Every structure is written in C-alpha cells, then in structure tokens.
Amino acid sequence: MQEWLYLVIGLAVLAVLAVAGFVTTRVRRPGHAPEQPPADVTGVTDVITPAPSDTVEAPATPTTPVPPTAEVEVEEPAAPELERPEKPASRLVRLRQRLAGSNALGRGLLGLLSREQLDEDTWEAIEDLLLGADIGVAPTQELVERLRTRLRVEGGQAPDARAVLREELIALVDQDLDRALRVSGEGDAPGVVLVVGVNGTGKTTTVGKLARILVADDRTALLAAADTFRAAATEQLATWGERVGVEVVRGPEGGDPASVAFDAVKEGVDRGVDTVVVDTAGRLQNKQGLMDELGKVKRVIEKQAPVTEVLLVLDATTGQNGLIQAKVFSEVVDVTGIVLTKLDGSAKGGIVVAVQRQLGVPVKLVGLGEGPDDLAPFDPAAFVDALLG
Template sequence: MDFLGDWLLLIIGVAVVGLLGVAGLVSGRTRARRRGREGTAAPGATDTVAPPEADTDTVRPPEPAVSPETGEGPGAAAPTLERPEGTASRLVRLRQRLSRSQGGLGRGLLALLSRDRLDEDTWEDIEDTLLTADIGVAPTQELVERLRTRLRVEGNEGTTPREVLREELVALVDPTMDRRLSISGADGKPGVVLVVGVNGAGKTTTVGKIARILVAEDRRALLGAADTFRAAAVEQLATWGERVGVPVVRGPEGSDPASVAFEAVRRGVDESMDVVLVDTAGRLQNKAGLMDELGKVKRVIEKQAPVTEVLLVLDATTGQNGMVQARVFSEVVDVSGIVLTKLDGSAKGGIVVAVQRELGVPVKLVGLGEGPDDLAPFDAGAFVDALLG
C-alpha cells in the first residue's frame, strides 16, 4: 500500500510541474503579443520592421572634396591670395628687430666714448669692440681715427658722443650707395634678377620673399626654379609662388639648370612680365665646376634678355666666412647687390660694412626673421639708429 502511495504522489508532482510550465509559456506569449501591439503604429501591422526613411536614417557617402577630373571641389571658390606687406611696415619692423639684436654694439661703444677720460686703453677697447662686431680691420681703424679726431682733438663743440658716433657710423655704412633693386628691363623685356649663394644662406626663401615685395608693388613677376638638384627647393619655391599668385617655371629633378633659367626668361618675355627671378643651386666656393656652371646660367639667360641684377645672399651669422664666399662669387658673376639674411640673429652687424668694402657693392636687402614678409630694404640711417638703440 505504501508503495502505491509513493507512486501516486510522484504522478501528482509531475502533473503539477507540467501545468506550471504550460501556464508560464502561455503568459510569455501573451506579453510578447501585447508589446508588439503597443509598438505598432497602426492596427493590423505585422511583425515585419519597415525600412527607415531615406532622408533621415540613410547615410550617404560624402561627395569628393576634389574632383579628379577638374582638380576642384563642388562649388569651390578660387583660393584667396595673400596680400604682402608694403615697404613702410617692413621698415618699421627693420628698426624694431635690429635694435633688439644689434643694440649691444652701440651701447658698448657709447659707454666707452662717454668716459671722462679717453686714454689709450679706452681707444683700444673701442677698437676691440668694433673688430668683434666683424666690421673689419681697415674700416675699424678708419672709424677710430675719425672718432679720436673729433672727440679728442677737436673737442665736442656742443655735440654729444652719441651724435658724433652716429654721424661717423652712418658715413661708414655709406648712405650714398644706390640700394634700389634693378628690376626694370629695356625694350619691353622684363628685368632679370639672378639670385646666387651657398646652401643654407636662405637663398630660395629670399627669392620667395622678393616676389612678395614685387607683388606688393603691383609688378607682374615670374619665378625660375633653377635649383634642379634639390627637389625640396623647387617645391619650396612653388609654394611661395602659389601664395601670392606668381607662376613658377620648373624642370625635372636633376635637369640642366641653365635650360630651366632660359625657359623662365623666355616665358617672361613672351608673357610681358615685369620681372623674372631666377633661383640657382647653392654653390660651394671650393667647387670650381659648379661655379663655372653658374657662369653658364648667366650667359644662357642673356640670350633672351640682359640680367639686370645679381643678388648675392649671405648669412649674417657666418661672419668673416661670408667674406670668403663673397669674393669667390664676385669673381664668377658681377654681383650688383647683397642680401644679408638672419641679421636679427647675429650680434655682428659690422658685416654690413665689411662686405660692402670688400665687393664695392651695397647691401640692398636684409632678412630679419622667418615670417613671409621679414625681408626689408636696407636703410643706412635706420641701421645705425638700431645699433645705438
């Protein structure tokens, strides 16, 4: 009997568990149908999910920024060209930056000349100060003798040591030199400016900055990238030209520099340009072959139009080493003007006097920083005023 009772209890338990499972299943399906009805927008909708509206959820691929056929984007406007600074604002910056970098020389000289007693030791200190500034031996001796005469023999005669020093420094820098750029050609041909110098002096950058000066003066300019041995130089010059809308003539890397220069000047003549600026490869003064090649570039150019200006770019921070470069270049091409770069980074502003004496040609432009308009016409009075602070 006990055996039958156990079986009866087991059967009843299985039946109860089964009924509970069926009830749970039915309840779950009911809840699912209820949720489906609540999420349906309209009665009678099926379980199929409708695709999202195209104008809200569909992500369209972006239109190409630049068309491969035209090189322009949809509705793209022409790039805005930069408007370079004029000469007046450049001269203001010239005075400001020179006074910061070169003021030590003037202050040192004024301190010595303002002593109560100008004895021989003082004059030796003055001479050492000038030599340290890279003015050169001959100009230094000349300046010291002039100062001795005016301050020691003639007396001050109502003038201060600062006034005397300024007058003598201006005379030493020589304000009578013609510092204008020769950028006008004859017979309807463009002026041709050949820019030369060793690598690292800032030659290619100088060409780009001169182009900006010409654009500011409303002159039509063209650049010739004849430094064909450095692809970076060609690209750099192209970038300078693009920023102000100046065309650049270039050739394949490693091509003949003379042929590129020739083509640039030919195009300048054909398109009635005002000025053609030709950048050349940086030449080392101990490479006779390369220097001969520079002479060839000049000769080839002049088959199209005369070279009106040869600018030698020198790094002011190199000091007397720049004098060696200047001498060699002047033997190969007739240098007509000097561009001193990085003058704001050198405390040896006397290089202005030294290089002018060495070549007999004026410093026409000075570089005063890394900005695109940090190239200014050289002004003797502004330079000396900056020295004296």
C-alpha cells in the first residue's frame, strides 16, 4: 500500500515537470523578445529608449529647398510738391479786376452825380445809396456835404464829377493810415500775429492764406492751432500748412488754447522762424468769457515774445453785425488791423469806411474769393478805382 502511494506521487511530479518544460519552451521561442515594462510618461528622464535592433526608422521625407528671400526695395513715397503762392503785387491786380466787376456802388454814384441838375431828390438818393453800402451815417453825411460844396464850385460835368468823387472817396477811406503788417519781431524774436474773430467769418482760412503771403515773401512761418474747441479748424489749418510747407503746432481737442499758443511761440523762438501766426477760438457766448480767454492767450504768448499784430477778421457781408463784433473784440484785445473777407465791392463796400471809423484802426487785408491766394493787402486808391470802374 505504501509503495503504491510513492508511485502516484512520483507520477504527479513527473507530470508537473513536463508541463513546466513545455511552458518555458513556448516563452523562449526564437524571434520573440521579452516584453519591456511600460514606459513612465510622467517624466522625461523615465522614458525607456528601445534597443537599436528593435527601432524601425521611418523613411526620410523629401524636403523642397526654400529659395532665398529676395530683397524687395520699397520706394519711399515722394514728398508732395509744395505750392508757390502768388506774390502780393499780382494779387492786387487780380483783386482789382474782380472788384471792378461788381461795382454797383460806384456806377450808382456816378450815375446820380452826372445828372444835369443835382436837386434835393438826387442828394437823398445819393445818401440812400451810401447808407445801403454800409458806409455809416456820419461818414455819409460828411461825404455828401463835401461833394455838394465841391461840385457847386467846380461844376457838375461828368468828368469833373468822377474826379471829385474819386478824391473824396479816397479821403474817406483814409489813405494816410499805416497798413503795413507787423510780422517781424525785434532782435532774434519772431513776429507774433494773433488772429481773432467769431466763427464763420473765415478766420481759420485767413490764417492759412496769411501763411501763403508770408511764404510768397520768402519768410519762414509757424502756425498755432489754438482754436482747440473745433477739431475741424485744426485739420483745416494743417491742410493749409502742408500745401506750402509750413508746420502747425496743435494740442488735444478741447485743450487749453493758451498752452498751444505758448508752445508754438516757444518753438518759433527755438527754431528762429520769422513769424508765428496764432489762430484763436471764435466763440462769442459772452464778452467776459471771451475777454478772459483771449487775454490769457496774449499774456502767455508774451512770456516768450511780444505780440506784434492783432488782426480782427470780419465778414464784409454782415454789415452792422460786423461792426458790433468789431466793437466787442476791440474791448477785449488791442486790435491793430482789420481783415475784411467776402468783400465783393457791390452793396457792402462801405464797410471799409465804417469799421475804420468805429475802431480807429486800418483795414490791412481784404479777400474777395475762395481761392488760396484771394487775400491781398488793402490799397485805398486801388479799391476806389475798382469801385468806380
């Protein structure tokens, strides 16, 4: 019985050994490498690199050679050709021709004075014509009285009447007033021109046209866009300056006008320019606000250089309203000269006389059109001759 037990145990051991040998042979068959443990992807240093014999190299992808980048020459845009403004002398001729084309005042006066009999009705008609031309009551009465006296003594023939009328009109416009523009400073300081006036009179346009006059006279200039309450005014001024190569000093919209004016004049002093022209705000809500603003602008400017000219821009077609504006501005700043825009020479030509009488300062510049060079120095004799044709 015991021997039988030993036999069974021996057979069982042999069976176990046989199975173990079979499994080992299956695992170690040629061509099958033992499995590698999985790589730890949580760290680069723990990644296991496969053996060279087991690495399959992917075929190289052919690359297309990249041609060298060609150097492209970018041409700088050509600087715009600067305009050459017209000289003042030729402007006077052209303005005179334009003024003579609408001389209703002159034709009307000559027609009345050429009548065979100058009765009271005729003199009343002459007065009405002069008053309608905005000459003003006092200058009209003065002119009529002088014409009556001279024509009574010298005769009333047409040629004589024309000569007498010309002399009296020139005297009325006052040929002896100093109409020179003070655009030069003393020593190394630039001339400083302060341009004032209500919005709508052509103030900013006048500043741009004045810059053209300065360039035509071979002067260097700098413009100050101190009308900071109108962005359009600043852009308009910049456009005027670009056309003739004159720079514009500007500030933030709604900024302090005095600060812009100060910076412009300081820049003008540092650069040694001949003239700085300052465009100012034209708001006329109340006289006190206007006085404070313009007074501050002028005081601040004069910390750098004296103001050599204060030009008041008036629209000749506004008549008595223009005279009211002139009076307000003359109380605010020391106006030294008048610029009359839109002076067509017909019904409103007499504003020249009225505004000079009102302010006691001369008309220095006149404009008759919208062209860039339609601004010229005022000449009394040329003005009267144009009125009389």
